[in-house]
Amino acid sequence: AQSVAQPEDQVNVAEGNPLTVKCTYSVSGNPYLFWYVQYPNRGLQFLLKYITGDNLVKGSYGFEAEFNKSQTSFHLKKPSALVSDSALYFCAVRARISSGSARQLTFGSGTQLTVLP
């Protein structure tokens, strides 16, 4: 079964500093990988995805993520954090060749990012 691990429940970073939110995954075959952000009392918003090709993916609001196949990781990064980036971040995975339950998008448990002024 496919799975996603976000090892940190909480990440704190000072405004202006770089941020990293970690994600590792397990899936049969090659993955599609996604990052979503959730603000309080709102639904999830899509940030970026990895399909194939360049391991560094750029997304919305200055976020980027690096796909590392050997480490089965897809960490979210931003060079300079803003207070407005404070939110709950979810990593998600789906198998490239999808059948049965592998068709589902499997989410991690989320990482609460707090950017301190």
Place this chain on the structure above:
Amino acid sequence: EAGVAQSPRYKIIEKRQSVAFWCNPISGHATLYWYQQILGQGPKLLIQFQNNGVVDDSQLPKDRFSAERLKGVDSTLKIQPAKLEDSAVYLCASSLAPSGTGQYNQPQHFGDGTRLSIL
């Protein structure tokens, strides 16, 4: 473009009562999803529709949950009877469904959800 619309935003019921949620996806999105998000967890897929057909309902507790998407647009999710453990946010999402493997890498667009509290 208009986003995914859900109603109601909040619902409080007593256990063993019934409740229904409504979702209107983004126009043109053939695929519709219902997720359950329990506090402190990521969303868990309950059911996925493509047009008005069910693609995956393997995690839907069918003894109490039901969902339909009769005309391939709007959808309703019903719980009857509700249990205490059903307290959660119910999220609807939609996505494009191009042919081939492209359908599996489409981003999903989420509504703001319905927060259900069971007393």
